[in-house]
Amino acid sequence: MSEFSLSLNDDQQQLKDWIHEFAVDVIRPAAHEWDEREEFPWPIVQEAAKIGLYGLDFIMNAMGDASGLTLPVAIEEIFWGDAGIGMAIMGSGLAAAGISGNGTPEQVIEWVPQCYGTPDDVKIGAFCVSEPDAGSDVSSLRTRAVYDEAKDEWVLNGTKAWITNGGIANVHVVVAAVDPELKGRGQASFVVPPGTKGLSQGQKYLKHGIKASHTAEVVLDDVRVPGRCLLGGKEKLDAKLARARERGKTGEAQPAMKTFEATRPAVGAQALGIARAAYEYALDYAKERKAFGKPIIMHQAIAFKLANMITRIDASRLLIWRAAWLARNGGFTNGEGSMSKYYASETAVRVTEEAIQILGGYGYTREYPVERWHRDAKIHTIFEGTSEIQQLVIARAISGMRVE
DSSP: OOOOOOOOOHHHHHHHHHHHIIIIIHHHHHHHHHHHHOOOOOOHHHHHHHHHHSSSSHHHHHHTTTTTTTTHHHHHHHHOOHHHHHHHHTTHHHHHHHHHHHHHHHHHHHTTTGGEEHHHHHHHEEEEBTTTTTTGGGOOOOOOEEEETTTTTTEEEEEEEEEEEEOSSSSEEEESSSGGGGGGEEEEEEEETTTTTTEEEEEEEEOOSTTTEEEEEEEEEEEEEGGBTTOOHHHHHHHHHHHHHSSSSSSSHHHHHHHHHHHHHHHHHOOOOOOOOHHHHHHHHHOOOOOOTEEEGSSSHHHHHHHHHHHHHHHHEEEEHHHHHHTTTTOOOOHHHHHHHHHHHHHHHHHHHHHHHHHGGGGGSSTTTTTHHHHHHHHTTTTTHHHHHHHHHHHHHOOOOOOO
């Protein structure tokens, strides 16, 4: 077990500085353009791949850190640069987490590298859970997976919604119902390999924020995948389904929820990066902008806003670091992962809104970045579990009861 420390080691500090430099030199100068274009920023992701920021080695080293802190530290710096581009760089990690969390070692070795490709041939991955009628309620998925025993193939049908990299990814990880009567306990995860017939992109969503991140529907029309693409294998799935039918429950996490639990502190770190960017910008502005004969930070109305902003930011980081450490060293007991994601995402919305207020009319224009940060922040209270769902997870954890 790793000791919990609030001090970064030398490797983590060097990583933080290295990513911050990339964010300053490459991500920030491109952020406005790709927000306006509302397209996947391939050139920026390729630049990240060339330096080793996007790729299998980076994500495995970050996730393999015993302290759990390397990944949130890295994500905070990337999203400090820009959240839309940050999602483009980190989005494949959700597919990789879905494979790692549910697959066999052999499946992890085969498929996770294909979510990233190489610096010379960049690939991306997509994790497909949400549906038009099943967002927060992942137990009600309609996408079906039916086993064709004669061919040892699974046949997938359904429509997935709000999928990061959906339709343009090389590898899609799809959560589907194998036995709908068992709801969440009757689900499994499948890898859909590149070029598989029947998988197509539906509508591309035009979003409020994180516009450089590609978000679309994924349509599955008689998609056939080999039996080996069932993550975890059929023997394990059959045993799980048998236990679920016999006892009514297995005590095992749903495939989608296992992935979300593992990534909640990371999502909190995304929100933290946005909040810190807005705070730092507003602080610099408040020191320079004068009103009534002195810098506006010398007026309590502004100074107290900034004091509250940095307090919430630091509190968010402490919750995230604790949750990230617990995820690697003993696990959550009171919904600490959800606490970190919930508090940091609400903080990002609040801090970016206050930053606009401090800049006044300038803050409301697209000439300044704070309005983009405000738009980017909001999604963090919605995706990978809304704030209300996080509260539900926390309430269930502290009560030991099925709070509805």
